[in-house]
Amino acid sequence: MSSPNYSSSSIPPWFFLAGIPGLEDFHVWISIPFCWMYVVALLGNLMLVATIASEPALHQPMYFFLSLLAASDVVLSSTTIPRAMGIFWFGAGVISSGACLTQVFFIHFNSAVESAILMTMAFDRYVAICNPLRHTAILTRVVIGRIGVVSVLRGFFAVVILVFLLLRLPYCGHNIIPHTYCEHMGVARLACGDITPNVVYGLTAALSTLGVDSVLIAISYSLILRTVFRLPSKDARHKALDTCGSHLCVILMFYTPAFFSFLTHRFGHNIPRHVHILLANLYVTVPPMLNPIIYGVKTKQIREAARRLLLQGVGVFLSPKTGAPPLTNGA
Template sequence: MMPADNHTFFAPVTYILAGIPGMEESHVWISIPFCLMYIVTLFGNSLLLFIILTEQSLHQPMYLFVSMLAAVDLLLSITAVPKMLAVFWFGAGEISFAACLTQMFFIHVSFIAESAILLAMAFDRYVAICDPLRYTIILTKSVTGKMGLAVVTRSFCFIFPVIFLVKQLKFCGTNLLPHTYCEYDDIARLACDDITVNFWYGTVVATLVIGLDAVLIAVSYGLILRAVFQLPSKDARLKALRTCGSHLCVILMFYTPVFLPIFAHRFGQIVPGYILILLANLYVLIPPMLNPIIYGVTRKEILKWVIYVFHRWCRRSSLLS
């Protein structure tokens, strides 16, 4: 669909994803590490899911939360990255309005869900360290399942109104999106309507959902650290801290880059636009790629089964050859 006249409202049939404006000549080079990260993400998270879901000994709350995280990372990557690579490789930026809304919906659902899962994992570590005798009573499989259902429900409830807010907008001027995937703020800024409601809804969701999750996680770890340093034995303290190490790494990877793009979009250009878009691309690639590596290496129970799976695969390959 060609850009419409500035004075003519239109219902967009398609959008054009521009990639990373200002870095068009580097698109092919950028796509190489992006593609490698995507392959590692698919393989790592699929392997993690397979191991946790098929091995009965790993059907414990902590590992079930890890499997939820892997599922969300797969959803985020599969939703965003293939179109991103198509834009970089083939200039295939055209995307239908319905497909754009669908992509936007699942990307934002993934972000909200991941934040909630990290909060649930922080609660799991809090109970395990601060109230270990009641751990199996508090975090039963039923409770873990209900927490997973709450994660999905909350994510859909907060993001579903976004679809209606976008569909109510009137567009004019252009259908060119300066991004590699459909993002709520970029779509809203193309509208000729007043987007105050869209602006504040996005801000409230970012602050009350992502921000509140981050605060609650910080409080949980404050209580955890207080309990750890009250332990009489140095070995006990180190063991308790090691159980939280992998989770803290994942939390820092998720929350450190998330707030700059959110608030830069809303309160002015703190950094150049192409840097924000590049960060947004890395944000949907790096955490989903590193999460299974962190848990696979730092959790000896998972690492044991990863080694076992690879050993079986190598043995089968040698027999077939």
């Protein structure tokens, strides 16, 4: 593919996403499970947000954070999967530099925000189990609002610097990205200049967001488990562990592929490129797909509220329209 003429010191006007190099013949088959997972993720998370918003009994800190997590999952998967489907189905890999940098921003921004939400949910579980009498006093609406603002601002300022670091690099005509979406190191590696600042800052940003959050989550759950196993009642221990079980599953699903993708980008030079790209796509589809399923199955309040919402929707759809005059013979 020929490259356009532009200054070697500027970012290319467009990039070409090559999909999964080495597996081009299987793109259509690969697209089937990813498309299915995206549809499930989209419907499941939108249903989760609608359920929490429509049910007053779910207007509590834990469910508020869960709705934020679901909204973030919708943005993350919608930022990446539709573009990947265009590549798999139509070979539509051309993406403008502005759209590519926007994709870089939202992918990493959503990852930082989701990490902050999971850390906050762990703190919420810690307060609810270890200090239940002060739960509502500690996690007031004002505190929750401040946590949300800080999480968004932290993610924004951490990630926007990544975009500026990409803009400062010379690319010398290189514009083919062997991936299904634009992410920071994938774009930086196209540069013909020194990308050490990108590598160092990318590592620093990841450790200061996902790294710090994962440590705080581990500390929270260590304190939770210590408190749970000191409870005198076996039923109380089982209930507390069951309450935390779904959150722990979501945490593992998020951090395991996130750290794997992050580390292989920098140190996993022996891992085949198509394996890394497939896992990177699983990272943006599997957690968003499974999060609403896990919480829907494990949380009785959400199951019942979702069932009521579905029944109401079906009832509205099937009920006869009012206001129309009745049909009479000879009319």
